[in-house]
Amino acid sequence: MTTKEKILETALKLFNERGTDQITTRHIAAEMKISHGNLCYHYPKKEEIIKKLYEELVQELDNEISKVQLNVVSISLLIQMAEITFGIQLKYKFFLIEIVKIMRDIPEIKTHFRSLYQKREAQFTFIIEKLISESLFNASLFEGNYEKIIKQFYLIGDFWISEAEILFEGSPEEKLRTYVEIATAFFTPYLTQKGRAQLTG
Amino acid sequence: MTTKEKILETALKLFNERGTDQITTRHIAAEMKISHGNLCYHYPKKEEIIKKLYEELVQELDNEISKVQLNVVSISLLIQMAEITFGIQLKYKFFLIEIVKIMRDIPEIKTHFRSLYQKREAQFTFIIEKLISESLFNASLFEGNYEKIIKQFYLIGDFWISEAEILFEGSPEEKLRTYVEIATAFFTPYLTQKGRAQLTG
DNA sequence: TTAATTTTAGAACAAATGTCCTAATTATAA
DNA sequence: TTATAATTAGGACATTTGTTCTAAAATTAA
16 A cells, blocks of 8 residues: 555544544654655645545445446335445545535535535435335325435435434444434335335345 | 623624634634633633533523423424524534534533433423324334434434535525424324324414 | 655744733722 | 722743655665
8 A cells, every 4th residue: 555545544544533623644644653744745735635535435435326226226225325325424434524614624525515415316316206106105295395305314314423423332333233224214104015015024 | 791791692603604613712802802811811711612602502492492382282383393493503503513523522511412312302202102192193103113213303403504504505594494394394204184284284 | 776756754834722921901899 | 099809901832733845765767
């Protein structure tokens, strides 16, 4: 691994533990046992480290989600997507915990995230429509309006880590499992009998 | 208004605008046109200002929520409680935006918030049970287990401001109205016909 | 091998920031 | 009025922190 890669890795670890404020470029260098000057040779601006980590997060989500086949939707697919997403989010948890601060500081990230959010909204609308057409979701509950339920779900999906950071005690694995369950349980009232059968089966 | 009170008021305004990191004790003093030394006479520790503002937030929520009569529950009561809570949260939005960071820095607040959360969970369980006994909520969806739905709802209730800070464009009033609607829509799939009638009525 | 490039270490700098100290001013109470 | 206490202003201090600079060391290429 190159020094440049190792810096990202170490920064991610420390940011996740204590946040980007508390962790200085000197901390990162010390953790790696390289000089502070060396770190600043590779990343003259601390902000660049954060930007790069954000790009990694987006990339990773993109890669993993694109692997999921969306030709045939199912309840287990929904759960699978939540597991994948939550797992990657947990890996970059500092970003979700400090999302507002980071977007205040780095407008490019804010702009990118906002357009990403719109894409995600469209994707999810598509999935819900498919679930309805497969008689897995109960259409009558929506009245053709998926906006609010999507916003509700993404709110949970983007901030579960922050809540867990305050309230949850246990290993990251337990945390992931617990909150995937909380998040996927969100859909239960929308399920048809057929959908519910898929859930238990 | 005493200087001490004015400091809190000014700090709240500036914290809400730019966050507790960006706003220094010097900023607060400058905004008030008092000396930095004077501010530090009243609040030698910046942390004390944040603590005091948190106490105000808790107090205000407590006062306003305790006014609501819970003898007879109804859907409109649920909405009313959301409106009250969201309004007060918006007044202290810096706290909700920086909730993880603040609780990392100030353990007393974390401890207090966690016990408060437990109380809120119990209160909400009580309300849901009442709504079920009044045939406003559909009992069959819960199977006597309210934990997940409560966690989902409080997640929305505690982090809607953070999401709005990134995504929403509009006045605080519009913001409040929009997110109260998103949050209360969370309950629609749980409503019985009777409950739904109350909603539209 | 030698020259050029990249990487590393260490020091230095300037700006910011929370905190503390002292003296002057103002308000309060005897 | 006078003395006591509270408030205010201004400056000083030490620390932290991101950033820059220089020179040595290591690596690469010719």
